[in-house]
Amino acid sequence: MGEIISIVSHKGGVGKTTTTVNLGASLTLAGYRVLLVDLDPQGQVATSFHFGQYDLKCGIFELLAEQAAPEDAVHATSLEGLELIPFSAGLQDESPLREALGKDAHIFNTPFSKLKSAYDFILIDCPPSIGELTYASLTVSNSIIVPIQCEYYALNSLGRLLKFVRDVKKNMNPNLKYRGFLVTMVDLRSNLSRLVMNRLRYTLGRLVLDTAIPRNIRLAEVPLYGKPAVLIDKNSKGAKSYIELAQELLNQHGTS
Amino acid sequence: MGEIISIVSHKGGVGKTTTTVNLGASLTLAGYRVLLVDLDPQGQVATSFHFGQYDLKCGIFELLAEQAAPEDAVHATSLEGLELIPFSAGLQDESPLREALGKDAHIFNTPFSKLKSAYDFILIDCPPSIGELTYASLTVSNSIIVPIQCEYYALNSLGRLLKFVRDVKKNMNPNLKYRGFLVTMVDLRSNLSRLVMNRLRYTLGRLVLDTAIPRNIRLAEVPLYGKPAVLIDKNSKGAKSYIELAQELLNQHGTS
Numbered sequence: 065m066g067e068i069i070s071i072v073s074h075k076g077g078v079g080k081t082t083t084t085v086n087l088g089a090s091l092t093l094a095g096y097r098v099l100l101v102d103l104d105p106q107g108q109v110a111t112s113f114h115f116g117q118y119d120l121k122c123g124i125f126e127l128l129a130e131q132a133a134p135e136d137a138v139h140a141t142s143l144e145g146l147e148l149i150p151f152s153a154g155l156q157d158e159s160p161l162r163e164a165l166g167k168d169a170h171i172f173n174t175p176f177s178k179l180k181s182a183y184d185f186i187l188i189d190c191p192p193s194i195g196e197l198t199y200a201s202l203t204v205s206n207s208i209i210v211p212i213q214c215e216y217y218a219l220n221s222l223g224r225l226l227k228f229v230r231d232v233k234k235n236m237n238p239n240l241k242y243r244g245f246l247v248t249m250v251d252l253r254s255n256l257s258r259l260v261m262n263r264l265r266y267t268l269g270r271l272v273l274d275t276a277i278p279r280n281i282r283l284a285e286v287p288l289y290g291k292p293a294v295l296i297d298k299n300s301k302g303a304k305s306y307i308e309l310a311q312e313l314l315n316q317h318g319t320s
Numbered sequence: 321m322g323e324i325i326s327i328v329s330h331k332g333g334v335g336k337t338t339t340t341v342n343l344g345a346s347l348t349l350a351g352y353r354v355l356l357v358d359l360d361p362q363g364q365v366a367t368s369f370h371f372g373q374y375d376l377k378c379g380i381f382e383l384l385a386e387q388a389a390p391e392d393a394v395h396a397t398s399l400e401g402l403e404l405i406p407f408s409a410g411l412q413d414e415s416p417l418r419e420a421l422g423k424d425a426h427i428f429n430t431p432f433s434k435l436k437s438a439y440d441f442i443l444i445d446c447p448p449s450i451g452e453l454t455y456a457s458l459t460v461s462n463s464i465i466v467p468i469q470c471e472y473y474a475l476n477s478l479g480r481l482l483k484f485v486r487d488v489k490k491n492m493n494p495n496l497k498y499r500g501f502l503v504t505m506v507d508l509r510s511n512l513s514r515l516v517m518n519r520l521r522y523t524l525g526r527l528v529l530d531t532a533i534p535r536n537i538r539l540a541e542v543p544l545y546g547k548p549a550v551l552i553d554k555n556s557k558g559a560k561s562y563i564e565l566a567q568e569l570l571n572q573h574g575t576s
């Protein structure tokens with residue numbers, strides 16, 4: 065049975081999409097069947113694989129509006145064993161979806177329970193906000209990974225996120241667990257990075273994953289080529305750190 | 321009469337808050353009275369000036385819930401002539417505010433018309449989403465600045481934003497103008513930055529501001545000290561570029 069992991073942060077630009085795409089590909093390279101689900105209306109998971117608007121049949125938007133079946137929304141990628149569900153096939157105004165989720169946060173349960181049996185991991189890329197979409201994602205997930213940038217603003221926005229997760233756990237999904245906080249864009253030459261890393265380990269302790277993702281221009285460049293870094297430049301620092309992250313999560317799983 | 325400028329982007333982490341704080345301070349140093357308004361529930365404009373939760377009396381949240389008058393929500397900063405209205409005094413769940421804005425997007429008009437007469441510029445820091453908060457902000461604004469990161473994902477998310485601004489202009493605020501697109505985190509040593517810059521100038525033409533903000537670690541570090549870069553390290557590349565941006569906008573204004 066597949067594990068559903070939400071990649072969550074209400075702080076923008078911290079590496080949620082980059083983590084979803086590269087961790088997903090790394091788990092596939094390790095032999096697992098992986099589905100990426102894009103819950104961010106920006107639709108950048110599909111962009112990372114160079115799906116244009118006309119290549120997409122339908123997405124999570126159409127799936128929840130009951131205009132499509134789960135198997136219609138699944139699209140194959142260039143990597144065998146890695147598939148994705150985009151946010152939607154068109155430029156959608158997401159308000160109707162938000163409204164539907166606002167009324168019934170369990171709306172994801174049925175489509176996802178069908179998908180769970182076909183994959184080992186389902187990674188959900190969340191939008192940069194604490195709203196209905198992220199709430200519904202946490203409601204259906206087994207666990208969460210929180211990318212956190214090694215910068216000052218990231219430290220101060222932690223309180224809101226921790227409270228949000230506590231609320232979901234209490235009201236909707238008592239089994240929700242942290243897989244951990246993933247420190248991203250680390251530049252160990254800078255004092256700021258070292259200071260933030262220390263504060264995070266002090267505040268969050270064991271919740272901080274051992275693997276940290278370095279700031280690495282290759283991770284920002286590879287979306288130009290439409291493939292994850294672990295496929296195009298396996299030896300880059302960025303790719304290696306995501307392969308390492310996949311290993312850490314697989315080892316962690318063995319003990320949980 | 322003051323000009324209200326929204327700092328807008330639904331893409332996260334592109335430098336909206338950094339631009340609000342440093343452009344605001346640069347305009348104040350040039351002799352103008354400036355108000356910063358934080359419409360992002362993350363509340364990072366106040367964090368940039370090291371306001372703790374207990375230093376804030378009330379914010380835009382309380383102002384719109386009619387629990388406070390505009391002058392109560394205004395807080396002085398360490399720079400004479402630069403003031404701010406935080407998002408709120410507590411850790412607020414922003415749903416009631418979003419609901420109120422969803423019903424009446426003109427809700428900002430009254431408080432802001434009082435504030436307009438007391439300042440030359442009012443800069444509104446928007447959250448990373450296309451939702452009720454950003455919609456209401458554009459409805460009350462004279463103009464907008466769109467920070468856009470010099471990276472691949474930024475290019476592809478442009479279409480949604482341009483459409484959103486067109487909709488607001490058509491339905492709510494026909495006088496809304498672009499002050500321009502501000503390219504941020506530029507690293508001219510990287511091919512990616514040069515490629516994205518060229519594509520942006522090709523797609524947006526004159527809408528792209530001449531001033532570009534370089535990637536500069538000082539801009540990320542100064543929030544640690546609770547003051548804008550233009551106050552702490554005037555000679556840093558980051559601070560100089562924001563001072564240059566203020567000049568470009570002031571010269572632009574003379575001709576508009």
Ligand SMILES: Nc1ncnc2c1ncn2[C@@H]1O[C@H](COP(=O)(O)OP(=O)(O)OP(=O)(O)O)[C@@H](O)[C@H]1O
Nearest residue numbers: 076077078079080081082192278279280284332471
């Ligand atoms: N480790 C890294 N080193 C360098 N650049 C990175 C790294 N991780 C991500 N990036 C780049 O930083 C930008 C932000 O990353 P990304 O879009 O993955 O963040 P996000 O949290 O998904 O953003 P949003 O909040 O808009 O959804 C992107 O342009 C990406 O290519």
Ligand SMILES: Nc1ncnc2c1ncn2[C@@H]1O[C@H](COP(=O)(O)OP(=O)(O)OP(=O)(O)O)[C@@H](O)[C@H]1O
Nearest residue numbers: 076215332333334335336337338448534535536540
């Ligand atoms: N020119 C720059 N050079 C280096 N770092 C920068 C620059 N501009 C901003 N930063 C840093 O990048 C991160 C993102 O910037 P910022 O928080 O201002 O973006 P934002 O668009 O307001 O994010 P959000 O979408 O979460 O509101 C911050 O840690 C900030 O300190």
Ligand SMILES: [Mg+2]
Nearest residue numbers: 080081104108
């Ligand atoms: Mg993203």
Ligand SMILES: [Mg+2]
Nearest residue numbers: 336337360364
């Ligand atoms: Mg911000």
